[in-house]
Amino acid sequence: MASVMPIRGEVAGRDLGIVDYHEHLAFDAPEWLLREDRDFRLNDVEKSAEELETWMQAGGRTIIEMSAIDFGRNIHKVKRVSDLVPNVHIIVITGYNKPYYCDRSVWQTDESDLIRACVRDITEGIDGTGIKAGIMKGGTGYNTFTERDKKLLRIAAKVHLETGVPIITHTEAGTMGYEQVEYLTSFGVEPHRICLSHIDRNPDFWEHRRIAETGAYVGYDCPGKIKYGPDELRNTVLRRLIDAGLGTRILLGNDLGRPSYWRSYGGGPGLDFVLTKFIPRLRAEGFSPAAIDDLLIHNPRRFLTSEE
Numbered sequence: 001m002a003s004v005m006p007i008r009g010e011v012a013g014r015d016l017g018i019v020d021y022h023e024h025l026a027f028d029a030p031e032w033l034l035r036e037d038r039d040f041r042l043n044d045v046e047k048s049a050e051e052l053e054t055w056m057q058a059g060g061r062t063i064i065e066m067s068a069i070d071f072g073r074n075i076h077k078v079k080r081v082s083d084l085v086p087n088v089h090i091i092v093i094t095g096y097n098k099p100y101y102c103d104r105s106v107w108q109t110d111e112s113d114l115i116r117a118c119v120r121d122i123t124e125g126i127d128g129t130g131i132k133a134g135i136m137k138g139g140t141g142y143n144t145f146t147e148r149d150k151k152l153l154r155i156a157a158k159v160h161l162e163t164g165v166p167i168i169t170h171t172e173a174g175t176m177g178y179e180q181v182e183y184l185t186s187f188g189v190e191p192h193r194i195c196l197s198h199i200d201r202n203p204d205f206w207e208h209r210r211i212a213e214t215g216a217y218v219g220y221d222c223p224g225k226i227k228y229g230p231d232e233l234r235n236t237v238l239r240r241l242i243d244a245g246l247g248t249r250i251l252l253g254n255d256l257g258r259p260s261y262w263r264s265y266g267g268g269p270g271l272d273f274v275l276t277k278f279i280p281r282l283r284a285e286g287f288s289p290a291a292i293d294d295l296l297i298h299n300p301r302r303f304l305t306s307e308e
Ligand SMILES: [Zn+2]
Pocket: 022, 023, 024, 066, 255, 257
């Protein structure tokens, strides 16, 4: 079985355990963004490590740190979190989140140079640390598919084709997911190497089904974030997807990219919400143990190790 590359070195697919496919542990958001929204200051290594420890106690094993270059990825801080909680496998990424976060340098730099820089993050390591990225990111804006949106996705497609690392995209409020798959696959990316984040921001069965039917993964990462709608909506669509035979095309995370989501920073629901509250609720609502194991363990392993 193929292996994946977290910070502390290669891990076999069967040893990944319970995976959170989309998380943020520590990053330094750009200054202009912090002026706009202070709730992106998720940068305290000790607090993040403390809560990651509770997630591990709840059964978590592997986490994908999705902070992209334009969002203020800080590999040194994530490495320190990893050193403090060495039994969690942390996979880091390269690539871009969405056009809104990208500064002028992204638009003024030649595409081939940006591709080369991302490939270097994967093959040689990030910012001189030797820590290799294991995921490529791209993303689009709210209901847009502009030249800038396409540039970020094209970079993701080409870096994937060169390196083989899977692609996880950002969708804004769950929009343009199907279009992302169409565009990425037009360059030869296989659907099962693509996962779309934040799809449950738009809990629309018809839309999720048509994405999952391509073979791509729909990423659910809003459990417990009630401002984005109650979990009842999320679970209803989840159940319909599983009943439609698409339960193997779903990845689960919580995307706690704001300190207000973390208990150690004074907020909630906390990093262990999915494992201690959301999964027990799915059980209570009658989701089968096999369906839950797919969500937590088997689907992310398939995705990360490029099983069909
Ligand atoms: Zn995120």
